[in-house]
Amino acid sequence: MRHAAPGLGLLLGALLGGPALAATPTEVPTVHGLALYGKPSLPAGFTHLPHADPDAPVGGSLIRSAIGSFDSTNPFIIRGTPATGLTEIYDTLLTQNPDEPFSMYGLLAEGVRLDPERQWIEFDLHPEARFHDGEPVTAEDVIFSFETLTERGQPFYAAYYADVVDIRAVDEDTVHVDLADSESRELPLILGQLPILPAHFWEDRDFEATTRDALLGSGPYRIATVDPGRRIVYERVPDYWGKDLPVNRGRHNIERLVYDYYRDQTVALEAFKAGNLDMRIESSARNWATAYDFPALTEGLVKRLEVADGQPAGMQAYVMNLRRDKFQDVRVREALNLAFDFEWLNRNLFYGAYERTRSYFANSGMAADGLPSEAERQMLEPYRQSLPDEVFSSPLPIEHPDELRPRLARALELLDEAGYAVRNGVMTHRDSGAPLRLEVLLYDTQFERVVQPLLQNLAKLGIEGDIRIVDVNQYLNRLRSFDFDMIVGSFPQSANPGNEQRDFWTSEFADVPQSRNLIGLSEPVIDDLVEDLIAADSRQALDTAAQALDRVLRWGFYVIPQWHLGHTRIALWNKFGWQEPFPEYNLDLHAWWVDPRRAEEIEDRQRNR
Structure with missing residues (x-):
């Protein structure tokens, strides 16, 4: 659904110096992104995020650790212990540029209209958006996701979206959301963070029950293997509908994302040093200072990074x-x-x-x-x-x-x-x-x-x-x-x-x-x-x-x-590539890739050690 340029109501309000008449969707321009204050940095028609390399190689794997255990693949509910990484399978309406304080750009939604008074917002869904089973993403899926998460999901969602008054479908690919008079400036942007679930998939399932099934999403990865409590594997979706969108080009390059579960961080550290894990975000100052003095580091097989953190420490x-x-x-x-x-x-x-x-x-x-x-x-x-x-x-x-x-x-x-x-x-x-x-x-x-x-x-x-x-x-x-x-x-x-x-x-x-x-x-x-x-x-x-x-x-x-700490400590086997400078506000591992030559060299040397 497409809409016209701003109309007479807004123009008269501005000329007369008084409050503008209530804007209708036909009077509000459709834009490619939103910023909390001002306008997004990236213009309409941008080709990729600045820190992503559209020519990055695709393939390889990234194996990381998770601690403890899991018994569910549903991350949205109170029950169960969800596996790590489950958000990889879901797309959201908009996605954030980690190089800006808070700007959101189109993902499932190719266009957005925001009332100048911030009383409503509309999202136009991308006509090519598909779930992994080939079914289109529709306005009804968005409504189902909102209602299900706020009514039956973790309490976070009810708090996050408390100022939504109403949500409805304008047509099959347009969603209209009415907002309360709370003046929550960020609400239109965080609505874009809503993960979209397939209504048809959940029609005969109990959303509030724990499950170990490979749930259905529309994102760049899907669940490949579930070994409850021990391992979960995600595989890159080869025909992912959004792979050529500007926000995705040069991202999601790694073929397999693997999370192996360990009893505690001490065991996980030894697994990394043995080459069973590819990367480790180190939380211990003692480990960072003393535990990485092993042959693979001195030989250049393992690398350590300290990436500045642009967010508040919390x-x-x-x-x-x-x-x-x-x-x-x-x-x-x-x-x-x-x-x-x-x-x-x-x-x-x-x-x-x-x-x-x-x-x-x-x-x-x-x-x-x-x-x-x-x-x-x-x-x-x-x-x-x-x-x-x-x-x-x-x-x-x-x-x-x-x-x-x-x-x-x-x-x-x-x-x-x-x-x-x-x-x-x-x-x-x-x-x-x-x-x-x-x-x-x-x-x-x-x-x-x-x-x-x-x-x-x-x-x-x-x-x-x-x-x-x-x-x-x-x-x-x-x-x-x-x-x-x-x-x-x-x-x-x-x-x-x-x-x-x-x-x-x-x-x-x-x-x-x-x-x-x-x-x-x-x-x-x-x-x-x-x-x-x-x-x-x-x-x-x-x-x-x-x-x-x-x-x-x-x-x-x-x-x-x-x-x-003012930075993130990362230890990794030296087979990954990335573009610098890193984004200012958030680390984006989705823009990294596996260098095939270096990966092969490391695997050969590990086999011959």
Whole structure:
């Protein structure tokens, strides 16, 4: 379906200087992409993404590790443990250019019309779009996907698309979506991130049941082999409908993507060194500093890269579960923060590799700093009676003693104020007589050595702490039901945070199984600040809203912030090619390829070792 140029309604509104009349789809031009602010960098008619090589060779395999196990090939539901990499089989309406902060370009949708007032959006589906069984992708598939994911999928989808009022088919290949008056600037773009499922495939299937079937998609890969709990293999679709689209040309070059499952990271590292894995994204500073000194590296068969990360660092932290009474008092939470000695860890375990994380939007202009700006203060002033005085009067970062001894002394003062006292060496509540105990839930033994120093410091305060290590399936089940005291959790952030913040912080998702509100936050002030952030209509307004939210979260001491790194560490067998410079905002492994000559040389040398 094609539409005409802007009409008289918009023109009269502009000439008279008043609000424009409601735009109709025939008055709004069809465009090839959208940007959160301004226009997309790539013009209509671009041939490929700048970091992709349209002449890259096709073939080869990429074998990587996954940790634990899996029992499902449906990544969209609450039940089961999904396999790694399942999004490879699904196309979305639009796709992001990793070299821009937040711009989306046509994938399943070849054209987009967005109301100037952002009250509706329309997507024109590409006439060639096909699922892997040859059936066309239609407007009904888009509607089915939206309704199924928001009503029967993980709670994330309901939060992400909460401001959609209505979705309907204009015709077989055009979808119209009405948007609420929430002023969520990113909503039109994140609608483009919706994975499109085949309605005909699910017609006689239970979407909410776990399955190990090779599910149907329309993306560049399909499931080739499922070995439950051990391996999943994806193969490149030779007649993929979208292989020549500008956003895909020179991408998805590798023939087979393989994920082998290992018990833990230590075993996976040894598998990489033995040549059983092709690539490893290293999360351990100790491993990066000491574990790669083996012959293949010195011989040039293995290569190491550090790729700069252009996104905010987000928050990795010890997350306290506010659903437990012991964490309800902010003074207890601050005392636990004081027992964490990052400098000792960084010096003794991390080889000085990390920076301390202090902000939920670390490594970005959205991080709160110093005292509130005038704009921040205006945003926070209506909530003054509900917020600690420090939000307005004390600068960030929060000042705590540098040395451990005075930190622990201050922690004892806070615990005393919260009604605790040490009895027979145990921190005990004076009224209830209950000891202050906590358990850190883990699934990876690699993190045990990092948790132990915190527990040792807590023991100096009389707080009893334990580590409980369980398998991945049990860990995920306990997360779904929020059955933990403390976990190592993360709240990743993009350069343009928006609707996903509801799932992280708001009351609506505090008790929804498998939501990402791990803390159990249910604070009206935070709910409102999240909505302010989502409604931001400029970069400056977004930064201010994020800073206000960040400031309130930090003074709540809901987590014990850990550390971050400004780049991604990659170890790989030297058979891959890519174009530099890398995209500024996200690493795009889909634009890599296997060099056939180098792959053959490495295989020969591995056989002869």
